[in-house]
Amino acid sequence: MTGPGTLTPSRETLLRRRSPLEAVLCIRAAGSRAVRLMSMRSSQSLSRPEPTMWEGYQSPGCWDELLADGQPRPACDGVVSYLAALGDRLAARQEAAELAVRAMGITFTVYTEASNIDKAWPFDVIPRVISTQEWERISLGLVQRLTVLNLFIGDLYGDARVLADGVFPAGLVASSVNFRPQCQSARPPQGVWAHICGSDLVRDVDGTMYVLEDNLRVPSGVSYMLENRLVTKRVFADLFRDLDIQPVDDYTNKLGGLLAALSPRPGEPPVIAVLTPGIFNSAYFEHAFLAQQMGAHLVEGKDLVVDGDDCVYMRTIGGLVRVDVIYRRVDDLFLDPEVFRPDSALGVPGLMRAWRAGKVGIANAPGAGVADDKVVYAYVPALIRYYLDEEPIIPNVPTWLCHLEDHRRYVLSHLDEMVVKPANESGGYGVFIGSRATKVAKEKIRRLVEARPRDYVAQPIVQLSTAPTLCDGKVVPRHLDLRPFVLVGQHPYVTQGGLTRVAMKQGSLVVNSSQGGGSKDTWVIDPTVVPAPGQSQAQSQSKW
Amino acid sequence: MNGEGPVLLSRVAESVYWAARYLERAEATARLVNVHTELFLDLPKAAGMGWAPLLAVSGSRDAFGLRHTRVSEEKVVHFLTASAENPGSIISSVKQAHANLRVTQAILPSEAWGVLNQLHVWAAETRLEAVGRRTRLAWTSRFISQCRLFAGLLDGTMSHDDTYAFFEIGRGLERADMTTRVLDIQAGTLVAQPAGAGPFAELMWTGMLRSLSAHQMFRRIAGPMVTGPAALAFLLRDPQFPRSVEHCLIEISRALLEVCRHNDPMAGCADVQQVLEQTDLSSLGEGKKSAAALHEYVDRLQQGLARLHEVLVNTYFELEPSTIRVLQPA
Numbered sequence A: 001m002t003g004p005g006t007l008t009p010s011r012e013t014l015l016r017r018r019s020p021l022e023a024v025l026c027i028r029a030a031g032s033r034a035v036r037l038m039s040m041r042s043s044q045s046l047s048r049p050e051p052t053m054w055e056g057y058q059s060p061g062c063w064d065e066l067l068a069d070g071q072p073r074p075a076c077d078g079v080v081s082y083l084a085a086l087g088d089r090l091a092a093r094q095e096a097a098e099l100a101v102r103a104m105g106i107t108f109t110v111y112t113e114a115s116n117i118d119k120a121w122p123f124d125v126i127p128r129v130i131s132t133q134e135w136e137r138i139s140l141g142l143v144q145r146l147t148v149l150n151l152f153i154g155d156l157y158g159d160a161r162v163l164a165d166g167v168f169p170a171g172l173v174a175s176s177v178n179f180r181p182q183c184q185s186a187r188p189p190q191g192v193w194a195h196i197c198g199s200d201l202v203r204d205v206d207g208t209m210y211v212l213e214d215n216l217r218v219p220s221g222v223s224y225m226l227e228n229r230l231v232t233k234r235v236f237a238d239l240f241r242d243l244d245i246q247p248v249d250d251y252t253n254k255l256g257g258l259l260a261a262l263s264p265r266p267g268e269p270p271v272i273a274v275l276t277p278g279i280f281n282s283a284y285f286e287h288a289f290l291a292q293q294m295g296a297h298l299v300e301g302k303d304l305v306v307d308g309d310d311c312v313y314m315r316t317i318g319g320l321v322r323v324d325v326i327y328r329r330v331d332d333l334f335l336d337p338e339v340f341r342p343d344s345a346l347g348v349p350g351l352m353r354a355w356r357a358g359k360v361g362i363a364n365a366p367g368a369g370v371a372d373d374k375v376v377y378a379y380v381p382a383l384i385r386y387y388l389d390e391e392p393i394i395p396n397v398p399t400w401l402c403h404l405e406d407h408r409r410y411v412l413s414h415l416d417e418m419v420v421k422p423a424n425e426s427g428g429y430g431v432f433i434g435s436r437a438t439k440v441a442k443e444k445i446r447r448l449v450e451a452r453p454r455d456y457v458a459q460p461i462v463q464l465s466t467a468p469t470l471c472d473g474k475v476v477p478r479h480l481d482l483r484p485f486v487l488v489g490q491h492p493y494v495t496q497g498g499l500t501r502v503a504m505k506q507g508s509l510v511v512n513s514s515q516g517g518g519s520k521d522t523w524v525i526d527p528t529v530v531p532a533p534g535q536s537q538a539q540s541q542s543k544w
Numbered sequence B: 001m002n003g004e005g006p007v008l009l010s011r012v013a014e015s016v017y018w019a020a021r022y023l024e025r026a027e028a029t030a031r032l033v034n035v036h037t038e039l040f041l042d043l044p045k046a047a048g049m050g051w052a053p054l055l056a057v058s059g060s061r062d063a064f065g066l067r068h069t070r071v072s073e074e075k076v077v078h079f080l081t082a083s084a085e086n087p088g089s090i091i092s093s094v095k096q097a098h099a100n101l102r103v104t105q106a107i108l109p110s111e112a113w114g115v116l117n118q119l120h121v122w123a124a125e126t127r128l129e130a131v132g133r134r135t136r137l138a139w140t141s142r143f144i145s146q147c148r149l150f151a152g153l154l155d156g157t158m159s160h161d162d163t164y165a166f167f168e169i170g171r172g173l174e175r176a177d178m179t180t181r182v183l184d185i186q187a188g189t190l191v192a193q194p195a196g197a198g199p200f201a202e203l204m205w206t207g208m209l210r211s212l213s214a215h216q217m218f219r220r221i222a223g224p225m226v227t228g229p230a231a232l233a234f235l236l237r238d239p240q241f242p243r244s245v246e247h248c249l250i251e252i253s254r255a256l257l258e259v260c261r262h263n264d265p266m267a268g269c270a271d272v273q274q275v276l277e278q279t280d281l282s283s284l285g286e287g288k289k290s291a292a293a294l295h296e297y298v299d300r301l302q303q304g305l306a307r308l309h310e311v312l313v314n315t316y317f318e319l320e321p322s323t324i325r326v327l328q329p330a
Helices: A020-027 A033-047 A074-103 A132-157 A170-174 A222-235 A237-242 A251-260 A284-294 A351-356 A368-372 A374-388 A405-413 A439-451 B010-042 B052-057 B061-067 B073-081 B090-102 B110-125 B133-157 B162-191 B201-211 B215-222 B228-237 B245-256 B263-278 B288-317
Strands: A107-111 A116-120 A123-131 A196-203 A209-215 A272-275 A297-299 A304-306 A312-316 A319-323 A325-328 A361-363 A418-422 A456-460 A466-471 A474-483 A485-487 A499-503 A517-525
Touching: A074 A116, A074 A123, A074 A222, A074 A237, A074 A466, A074 A517, A123 A132, A123 A222, A123 A466, A123 A474, A132 A196, A132 A209, A132 A368, A132 A374, A132 A485, A132 A517, A209 A368, A209 A374, A222 A237, A222 A251, A222 A284, A222 A499, A222 A517, A251 A272, A251 A284, A251 A325, A251 A361, A251 A485, A272 A284, A284 A297, A304 A351, A312 B010, A351 A361, A368 A374, A374 A456, A405 A439, A466 A499, A466 A517, B010 B052, B010 B073, B010 B090, B010 B133, B010 B162, B010 B201, B010 B288, B052 B061, B052 B073, B052 B162, B061 B073, B073 B090, B073 B133, B090 B110, B110 B133, B133 B162, B162 B201, B162 B228, B162 B245, B162 B288, B201 B215, B201 B228, B215 B228, B228 B245, B228 B263, B245 B263, B263 B288
Parallel strands: A123 A517, A272 A297, A272 A325, A325 A361
Antiparallel strands: A107 A116, A196 A209, A196 A474, A196 A485, A304 A312, A312 A319, A418 A456, A466 A474, A474 A499, A499 A517
């Protein structure tokens, strides 16, 4: 069990006041042709000195993903050298990227009180880089975590051993808004409940990567990860030739394979449908994208019908076609009006009957959201020890549970240092950040926590790591997180990197696109692979 | 993944069908307003031509009556083009078409979707230009050409598969329906006049042909004289003119061949064709009696078209459980 504590930086990140361009030029004084090219360029510019976009770049005391002490981190060498040589021509690449985003029609929906607006996906052209070595470790950690969460969900809906053994308090299950008694004793294929997960990772000042939360209900963002890569491939085509950047585009194949394996009619070509709430959902773009990429059908609840034989059919002009697997992007409360919310128009009457009878595969399984609870999150390290007898590979951020009296008292007396979150919300809604909260906001959160303590958890404010980001013609540090996507099936799969989300406003720690966040492509690079000689630089003669 | 080509969901087919109907309705209304305006400018007041027939053609007389007590050019044109309150106005129709196709964006060629998007935004922003006489013709002409651009893009860049077939079916039905409405109102008025029909009869028959963009093609086969029966025959039964009822039915049948389980809709189509061919058009000469006969005839055509719509709905759009079941998508 995680108790109160603070995250203190084990090592201060010291950055010299020097632009990375200068730094790179100093470090790699002589030798490779690449540096000679840059030196020539810089000596040219010395005769007519002008400030570059990188001038004065310095992370505000946080871990920077690309630079340490003004020098590129190991896996970032190739990228930083390239960017340094590119200089201010980076702006043209950013423009090209924005053009590509518009041309490809990558949008997301913003909800306002008046209407829903499709906005172009905000994208920063400078990639975020992670080394393959670090990524291998993180992948193992994510698989460990999701394996345990699946065991936990199956246990809760099955024998409830974890409750009997006193590892997880039974009272928390009873008070969980995402526990579905209708799923008890169900046995989904392979014992997997949460097939598709998106866990959010953050890096603190000392460089430690933490899991911030696990999204097991209908995590979104993977299409943006894929589209981001398409954009950077267009904009930095030469870097993809020269650096060993791990591919991400096998995700949809893996997802298709995972879903196909859930078909109740093995041996026959499975009919797979992506179930969307419809055009007005903020992730509709992604639903359509994934369906298209997998060759699945994009359906709404009213397209489906459960017949007397408990099979699910979709209405087509040719007649009713049996559906074998549903990748549902509808929250489980809305899945089946016969069992859950009777007023739901998004679901399919009888769907739970079909699922329990094993006539249709559903991913994620109904009820999987019980482990999405941020109170459950706090127990994950204990659950890893309980189910696997292993130590967690990726640590949790210390978490206070407001329903515990001593925790609550501590949280309420340290609100300034706290992030207080609703236990069962997503999209960054309802999150309270103490360091920048007004008196009124503090009073409000205090009242909420006292009224419904089970619904709130608190964590210390993590000073999210930064990466160079192009804002208004200057390269500046911006905070970011990372959402990798994990597929849990016969062979677990973790994306190479994931979706990096950036808070575009100075100092902001909120990365959600619904609240002004942007994104970057994430490159997992093996620093031990040496690029082909003389190719990996943005030669100054390259044309625009 | 399914090996046999994409499956067309009933909901998607219905959206495409309705989008085609709405777009055709919008374009036809634009033509009607355009031609009526030109005709109105040509005719002396003595011809007694007003704006009320336009309301009748578009079937919005009652809806108009709820909001306005007096018929005036400005009010009628506003109601038919720019009014957001009239569900049958050009603006409302484009909005409906846009909303329907938005759902099916992924299957439309992106170029075509882009044109429709622009048309939707432009029409809404500039809608008042459709009302003022000075700007009206330019606006309606541009509107029509954008509709044609969209149709042309679909024709040239979208696979002519079953999805496209539903677009053609929707367009064909709406077009046939519109032609019968114009005939019913305009021809009805003309036929009902005493023999000779006044000095402006020929001009008004011509106007009717023109409001269906049929005048030039009619001239090519009918020669210089415009007579009522010849104009009626052309608009109803010419197999080659794209807006004649006959041609629309031929197109619908052809499109239905692309679609599975088309027996019932084909039969529905044949029924209308039979009505079309039953009546001796030369008997529909002039005078009150034949006006009633024409009205009755057109009424039967419209009922046939409405039945065809019902058959389409029952066959393709509203499948109940335990109806026809297919093992694998075909």
